[in-house]
Amino acid sequence: MRKRKKFKSFHETYKLITFALTVAMIYPNPRTEKYRIIYILFTALVVGSIAPLALAIFIDMYKCWREDDIINIIRHSTVVGPFLGGLFKMVLMFHKRVQAKQIMDEITRDHLLYNDFSEKYKEIARAGIHNSQRFSEKWWAVTVIFCVMTFPVMAISLNFYNHTFKSEPTKYMIHDLRLPNTEAELRFKSPYFELIFVYMVYCSFLYVVNFIGYDGFFGLSINHACIKMEMYCAALEDAFKADEGEVFGRVVGVIKEQCRMFRYIELIQDTFNIWLGIIFIATMIQICTCLYHITEGYGFDLRYLIFVTGAVIHIYLPCRYAAKLKVMSLETSNKIYCSGWEQVDDQRVRRLIMFMIARTQITVEITAFGMLAFDMELFVSILQSSYSMFTLLRS
Template identity: 60%
Template sequence: MPDYTTFVDTYKIIPFVMGVGLIYPNPKTETRRLVGILLVLISVVPFSIMIFIDIYDCWKRRDIINIIRHTTVVGPFLGGIFKMFIMYYKKTPAKGLVDEIDNDYASYNSLPSSYKSIINKSISNNLLYSEKCWAVTVITCVMTFPFMAVTLNIYNFLFKSEPTKHMVHDLIIPFMEPEARFDSPTFEVMFVYMLYACLLYVINFTGYDGFFGLCINHACLKMELYCKAVEDALRAATEMDIHDRIVDVIREQNKLKRYVDLVQATFNIWLGIILIATMIQIGTCMYHITEGYGLDLRYIIFMTGTVIHIYLPCRYSAKLKHMSMETATLIYCSGWETIPSNRIRKTLLFMIARGQIPIEITAFNILIFDMDLFVTILNSSYSMYTLLRS
């Protein structure tokens, strides 16, 4: 049994959720995915129409709190549905990312143990943070809504003489009396329907965003490995052997550049959308928490998840940028001074110069994702919050 197999076999959660969420780039299932995406879109249309009608009614009576409450939920929800269309449109570069990871893992089986320790550390990090921790974060943020609704309903029916019912997301149903939404079977049908919406929410955000983290971390792994390969190449017995192994490293540098271009092509639209959306989301959530109908734990958790949601792509992109520049230092410290060949020294000089150019992930191919952008987003969100309060 080989140490490393494929993307699907290595990471169980993200590929499975991507498959269930109709975003896994498998050419054999393109038609089925498209039909499935359209069916999901049709299934969420009633929910979306009801919310937009309620938003319109709130706008007519200038009920800003409920407008924000609705948009806080429906915005990310529709964004999750939009991810299905993005990934179908970007299926070619996304398939290229999966194929590159599969090919790399197949080649890693022939590497020495010193390389495998680096690979194992990277995979363990992915399994813990990009898969498990991210999945727990999404589930916690989303399922808090139905969990609290179920808890309150059970408590009210057990301990109150006149129990009140709580919906997952309180929504006035069009063309019905407001209190009729709590009558049976309307209440039960809407409760199950909203549970279905929560499930879609969890699937879309766990798979797509987790895939981005795995792809970035794999790019960082590729850089670590070829820097290690430079160090080992300079210990070769002959000048010709050193030269050939250095050429192999240059090929890996070129492959990395093409791989990052695939990452950019796959995710640049989504990065631009969440940049704008989370900036608005954080500000409106803060306003709802402070100016709404009392302190709402659900929206505090939801806002925390929103901050994490924009923090992670900024953190991953900053990690990629830092690692790309760190390669220049690692190559410089690889022991070139012991090599008498000017040809090899000049080759290393070009590799160092190339490593000093940072590799950056951008939104809409314009805005650079890094930790400075994350701070800017938080500042802008707070400015929006103060504007709403005024």
């Protein structure tokens, strides 16, 4: 018989997310805080060193504005906006490093405890962890890599094909950018073309790392909250099957876990509150501008079609996770009511169950900016608003 794997700490269980957070220098490890501060300062120096490139982008956008060239303005903003958002995540994670570390410590604490539980609870944990590893980690990483790396891969493929099979090859940039106050064709001459091409490959890698780590961490955190709910509901059922003298103590233990779960959700809310608000606004604009570029741009562009698909998935997943948590929290009231409390005559236990049910009937929501609840209704609303903005742009 194959030996079951033991439950391990956060960084050992979710290695891909840990790697992405570490490479992006946003892993909340107190021992590396001084290095993360140095890295942020180093990043500021790097951004300052590419100020001529950033200035060229804004100058080009200004020229496009004067020429009523909305297509190129949207093209620039679609690519530059998310990259700057990745740098903002670095600052935001440093600001919320204590809360993020507490989330990881809580996940590690629970995982290690699962090793001493019975097989019934281990199966609940395995199913939840497998779901997180499959969707919040692996498939999310594949989605980000596919959406982002389409730009450099297509540019490399087109350059290779043109230089191999054409006598007068055409050069393709990852993101086309005109040099200010120069001829348009100068951007395809050496060494400008090669230097910018390599730099944009680096930007793509940084984009991938930031979005895999930070956004994936949110999904893992929500899924673990759902595991905690299933665990204490199962523990309550078993408590009522115990000896009469043990029931009260075991129910109190379940209540402590329930309170711990609510504190854990508050940590998630505090850690990702600002980020959820930013992606709500940014993704709505992103979907709108990508659709406009695809339909009104210079011919069909597969890269932006894939990119808009990624943007939809990017806002769908937080809404889906938050909706899952909301539904699960409401289901726990039914599970607690059906746990078998009527078989116990101890009035203390019955009063505790009333309070447990009343607490679970209060809807658990993950909000953006502390006021905008994330759920599937919000996802539909975002798509409708994006389409309304898109039709306004077209008119």
